[in-house]
Amino acid sequence: MFALMSNFVFVPALTYGSQLALGALGITLVFGVLRFANFAHGDLMAFGTMGVVLITYWLQAHGIGIDPLPTALLALPFGIALAVGASLLIDRTVYRFYRKRRAAPVILVVASVGVMYVLNGLTRFVIGAEDQRFFDGARFLISAGDFKDLTGLDEGVTIKLTQALTVVVAVLMVAALFWFLQKTRTGKAMRAYSDNEDLALLSGISPDRVVAVTWIIAAVLATVAGTLYGLDKSFKPFVYFQLILPMFAAAIVGGIGQPIGAIIGAYVVAFSEVMLTYAYKRALMYIGPEGWGPEGLMQILSTEYKFAISFLILVFVLLVRPTGIFRGKVI
Amino acid sequence: MSAILTRTRLAYLGIIVLLLLVGVFQSWSVALVMINLCLISAVMALGVNIQWGYAGLFSAGTVGFVALGGLAGVLISEAPVIEAWDVGGAGLIYSVATLAALIAAIFIIMSVMKPGTARRIVMTCVILGGYFAVRYFFDPATDAIEGVNPSAQGFLGGLGLPILLSWPVGGLLAALVAWGIGKVALGLRSDYLAIATLGIAEIVIAVIKNEDWLARGVKNVSGLARPMPKEIALQESPEFIGWIEWLHSGALSTVTGDERIQMLRDFAQQDAGTFVKLIYMLLFTVVLLILFALAQRALNSPWGRMMRAIRDNEVAAEAMGKNVTKRHLQTFILGSAVVGIAGAMLTTLDGQFTPGTYNPLRFTFLVWVMVIVGGSGNNHGSVIGGFLIWFAWVQAEPAGILLMDGLTFFMAPDNPVRLHLLDAAAQMRPLLMGLVLLLAMRFSPKGILPEPIRTAR
Amino acid sequence: MKKLLLATSVLALSATGLAGSAQAEVKLGVILGFTGPIESITPTMAAAAEMAMSEVSDSGKLLGGETVTSVRADSTCIDSAAATAAAERLVTSDNVAAIVGADCSGVTGAIANNVAVPKGVVMISPSATSPALTTIEDNGYFFRTAPSDARQGQVLADMMKDQGITEIAVTYTNNDYGKGLADSFQAAFEAAGGKVSISVPHEDGKGDYSAEVATLAATGSKELAVFGYVDQGGRGIIQSALDTGAFDKFVLCDGMIGDSLLEAFGDSLNGTIGTLPGNDGEGATKFLELAKAKGIDGSGAFAPESYDAAALLMLAMEAAGSTDRAAIQAKVLDVANGPGEPILPGELGKALEIIAKGGDVDYVGATGVELIGPGEAAGSYKELLVDGGKFTTVQIR
Known part of the structure; x- marks a missing residue:
């Protein structure tokens, strides 16, 4: 029973949640500091990951690797550099103009839609729309068979290397981010700026610096999230665009502008997607008496509506507690 | 004022020239297809302009309303499937009744019990119990309906009425749903509204895709009725052929026998398509003109003035005693209704309802580009934007191929770089759209036709 | 006047249309x-x-x-x-x-x-x-x-009956192809006395398929039929199913047959069967x-x-x-x-x-x-078996 649930619910949801969390963190930071919902975040992820994929191919072709870990980890810094460069360039050419004019947030949102289209096109232009697989290295940490042998249980638990990697890297990234925000001077400046822009300016914080640092962090998070996601599944530009929807939901559910909220929100979204659509038949069979089993599949909501769930939660949260779980920005 | 008038005229003239160029360099038939789709895009842009241009509402749910309009096309024009009603109608009615009872129960609890933990617990129990009760009736009914001849029917069918009726009905349906969404989402901060509506539109589309009993879901409904005869029927109708003979009597008189029959056949084939497209063009133009006239009137009325006041300074408008949330709801519903009408028109033109079509990139963000590039707040601007952006969207691909071909003409035909670039030419489309949007926002933030500055007289 | 306009425009259109017939x-x-x-x-x-x-x-x-x-x-x-x-x-x-x-x-x-x-x-x-x-x-x-998918559904059902499979879980890509195939397969399979334990759609191009696989696995069926595209959600489902150890034998439709699938999963697909239109291996x-x-x-x-x-x-x-x-x-x-x-x-x-x-x-x-x-x-289909990490043709149906 426990093994069953952890295999099909806990491990996948934790992995997916971690991938979403890194993305949602980027969205929420941009929102906190620059005060707009960045629709281009998914495509920034794709753009950065594209860099990682291309470098990975190059490394693989030259036989450079760090077996059993995937080569992509070596290529990651290059992808990050690409994404950072791109987002700084975009900020310089697009967003700064509106920021200086103190344009309404909606204008920035629309501008981000424009950026989304451009990045979307550029990524496919360079790498094409095809599916790319760049994973190498070991596949499993524990496979279902090993687990059964090890514990003597009926149900297996598998943990893939990429899953473990995702969670570990996500935890490291989040820890580093929080350390940065809480302990360093620049991090504090960012929080102050996010909290009260005018006051922060008065106390001598350079807005350009804060904004630049925000973009750098957002790009790093986006590339790491995109790469982890691509390693775990595969890289396809179209999917990355689709990912912004659950990421937005996660950011708002957690309380937008609140880094900790984005993380919690991401897990809420991931776990409810899996748990609400899970068929509890087999799980109930383990709890219930011997030989007893429910008639139906005991599914709360059919999987067709999986993707609607994040939005149902979103709508629910907006109705009941519009600021999200952790009080986010004022609405 | 007159400068704007000149600008408007020039813009319309520009569009006409563009379409003429398509006619000359590609073909007149393509030009007609483009005009029809431009007209629909213009109606959509008009709807979004009512929301954004008049009231400053950023709704990213346009695609949902387009889909609802399309759904109306099926629900109105398809013949009812009697057998499906027989096997599942009763169950559906029971489940609707249960749902109504559930909603009533919720309201009763809300009014009888005091807020607190007790109410929360009772409420949760009632909602959960009610949910399973509804499913108890609903699931077998829909299974039965979907089991009726699944490859061709498997849904309840429609009302069997003329499809033209679906245009106003599509608008109504969209308005109804917009009312519900507006109640939930309006009053949120502007970009929250965008995300909430984006999500709700996804939910609307998920429902249309997965509830097969309603409109066959992803299995599509094709071969919808048309407001005019089909091209193939026309080609065989003696009346139409007689008309063709009269029209082309000059050319036909030069040949005889088999050659004449062949020529007549070719003419009939050409003209039947043109004839159908011209009728669509006429219908769409009438709709656009009516909606445009209404929108213009509204904009210039005291109501329009109030809306602009609210858009430009919500706080001040509220202080003047205007009910901002209510006005927002009103414009949201009106704009959505217009988008719904456009959705029904599009489904009619396509002759099929394919829920897989409804993608936010195409129907939400692209329409946004139309409104912003055209000039938000200006109805002429929306129409121009609808024409221009649709034009660019369709022509970006051949233009991309031409461009890539031109850029790489010096390379060998099998040069990998050249081949890669040619392959990627179709991807020019999003790139171009993004650039157009960003450049327009930066260098001409008010759009091609800015909103006229109205001064008190 | 209107008629004249109409007539001239129609004439102009036909003229260009006909002129184009002579091509270089x-x-x-x-x-x-x-x-x-x-x-x-x-x-x-x-x-x-x-x-x-x-x-x-x-x-x-x-x-x-x-x-x-x-x-x-x-x-x-x-x-x-x-x-x-x-x-x-x-x-x-x-x-x-x-x-x-x-x-x-x-x-x-x-x-x-x-x-x-x-x-x-x-x-x-x-x-x-x-x-x-x-x-x-x-x-x-x-x-x-x-x-047409109607034919393939029948072929798949026959193939499973011959393999002695009586119960199967189905997942299909949520479009007219997948849904149509899933419907026709289910009808044919049930007519032959089989049982489809669950039929779950998956959306192509989405982020994560663990919820679908969890649901499919919960039925307790031993085999999973995947009706989708090899480069799309279908592969995501297979990957997720293999990763969690939920299924190790799959039944694939034509859209799922592709070398990229084998490249990705190789030997772990051994025993998987599938259908692909075609009547002899030579042409392919x-x-x-x-x-x-x-x-x-x-x-x-x-x-x-x-x-x-x-x-x-x-x-x-x-x-x-x-x-x-x-x-x-x-x-x-x-x-x-x-x-x-x-x-x-x-x-x-x-x-x-x-x-x-x-x-x-x-x-x-x-x-x-x-x-x-x-x-x-007409729809003659090859019955394929993954053996040693390769697709091999078993017979023609």
């Missing part, structure tokens, strides 16, 4: 979804179709040495309006002789209804498999080299060789069907002796079916020669083309 070179339209949800499989499909065209051009035997060029257009897979506009451009502006395409059943229906049939242009779709397309009013202008093997020589992934979903669609059109052109659209239409069935010399991929030059001499050909191609009834593939 032969053009074939290739309308596939180069952007949109299936953008990851279309480049290979187009390349396969173009491979047939260059084969014919290089042979120099089409209508006495004509060269064939391909004009690509984007169907977007989902946007019927854009697809119609693109098809209209192909037909009236580029003056293509015939069309290879479209891909997704929705846009294919729109193009057939609104452009190809009214204009009298043959279109052969390599991948639109929806049973609903069998009954469209096509005036004989719509063909497809991919069989030849096609794979040809494609490999050109650097194309011949095993990509619907790539062989695309090659066949283009080849059929060109053979029909030769048989018609002209690029006249109506004449091509009249000959498609003749060259596709027997009697006549069987033609495999890479033998297009030979086929053209036979036709030019007045002989008969029976185009077999990469997928064993045999068009029946309303111009669709």
